Amino acid sequence: MSRLDSHLEAALARIERAGQRRTLRPTALLPGGLVERGGRRLHDFSSNDYLGLARHPLLVERAGEWATAQGSGSGASRLVTGTSAEQLALEARIAAFKHCEAALVFASGWQANATVIPALLAAIPGAAVFTDRLIHASMHAGIAMAGVRQHRFRHNDLDHLEALLADKGAQAPARLILTESVFSMDGDRADIARLATIAERHDAALFVDEAHATGVLGPQGRGLSALVPGRVDLVMGTFSKALGGFGAYVAGSRVLIDYLVNAASGFVFTTAPPPAVLGAIDAALDLVPGMDAERAHLAALGERLRAGLARLGLDHGASSTQIVPALIGPEDAAMALSARLEDAGFLASAIRPPTVPPGTSRLRLALRAGHSPDDVDGLLAVIEANR
Numbered sequence: 001m002s003r004l005d006s007h008l009e010a011a012l013a014r015i016e017r018a019g020q021r022r023t024l025r026p027t028a029l030l031p032g033g034l035v036e037r038g039g040r041r042l043h044d045f046s047s048n049d050y051l052g053l054a055r056h057p058l059l060v061e062r063a064g065e066w067a068t069a070q071g072s073g074s075g076a077s078r079l080v081t082g083t084s085a086e087q088l089a090l091e092a093r094i095a096a097f098k099h100c101e102a103a104l105v106f107a108s109g110w111q112a113n114a115t116v117i118p119a120l121l122a123a124i125p126g127a128a129v130f131t132d133r134l135i136h137a138s139m140h141a142g143i144a145m146a147g148v149r150q151h152r153f154r155h156n157d158l159d160h161l162e163a164l165l166a167d168k169g170a171q172a173p174a175r176l177i178l179t180e181s182v183f184s185m186d187g188d189r190a191d192i193a194r195l196a197t198i199a200e201r202h203d204a205a206l207f208v209d210e211a212h213a214t215g216v217l218g219p220q221g222r223g224l225s226a227l228v229p230g231r232v233d234l235v236m237g238t239f240s241k242a243l244g245g246f247g248a249y250v251a252g253s254r255v256l257i258d259y260l261v262n263a264a265s266g267f268v269f270t271t272a273p274p275p276a277v278l279g280a281i282d283a284a285l286d287l288v289p290g291m292d293a294e295r296a297h298l299a300a301l302g303e304r305l306r307a308g309l310a311r312l313g314l315d316h317g318a319s320s321t322q323i324v325p326a327l328i329g330p331e332d333a334a335m336a337l338s339a340r341l342e343d344a345g346f347l348a349s350a351i352r353p354p355t356v357p358p359g360t361s362r363l364r365l366a367l368r369a370g371h372s373p374d375d376v377d378g379l380l381a382v383i384e385a386n387r
């Protein structure tokens, strides 16, 4: 019994009373759009392994090769002895993939957003920060760490952004706009071309989180920022979703990366990623540009799922990607439907506050390239039978 426990038990009881207590359930990701949980195989509509790379033999093999050749750990932070020649070569590949001058690998997307944002804001005191209302928790963590007040614009409402830029940004020494290219809980896209134009008009820097677009959208899976080369100041994305591995990247100008090497605490004060993680990224970069067939398949599955939900009278919001929400509304209804689907052999996690706004609890349906049209039809049938 620790001296903390009585406080923590009380805090947990408050979470429990709010109906928001979460627990961990062992689950194994399998090929073919499946997972195994509690001894049962389920059709998986909840993972972010969009391209099926997390179980791809080439990634597993390359991870093993890099570990065999270079060891299981990297030994120190990058600035001490943790930078391998292989990692520098990998970062050059990432920069080329993103059509940027330079790139830097981080241990995770959370760590990148939470520590890059305060580093940037430390270099531009007084900068006004403009954020889409639905940006990821990791960006909020970064803004909070910087101690800066953010001006939030209504989700994807770029007229609102422009009004805020004119009202709150004009007097500031600099302006920074933060958004995602594909929103993680809604599966809709930001209009990156228009954002770039607005940023240019207001002399603002543009920061785009491509966690869910990297590998899936844009030419050869390079993300939506690749549609507007050179016009996004900082792009970040993860290797943990469509790229089937772990870690994250930040890409942009050489000066940006040189600065982050010196100033991002989540880079400076942490150990370099292990060789196995870097090997898997290297293999994913071999495969992703050539996966147009998988990307087209995901797009077709998305259309099929949205059409099916609409037939059932379920709102899928503005989704246009491999992430398709089925909006339910009340938390308990979303949780109960998710549980019934699991009984019927389909994993479709309910997402509820505080991850999404109150009253918008949903099934967040995520498609995997291993799904067939029949899997989607099967999911729709069990939703129809259980709602």
Ligand SMILES: *Cc1c(COP(=O)(O)O)cnc(C)c1O
Binding pocket: 107, 108, 109, 110, 111, 113, 136, 138, 180, 184, 209, 211, 212, 238, 239, 240, 247, 248
């Ligand atoms: C998942 C996610 C992150 C965090 O990335 P990790 O590598 O999983 O830490 C950041 N931003 C968005 C939008 C995400 O969906």
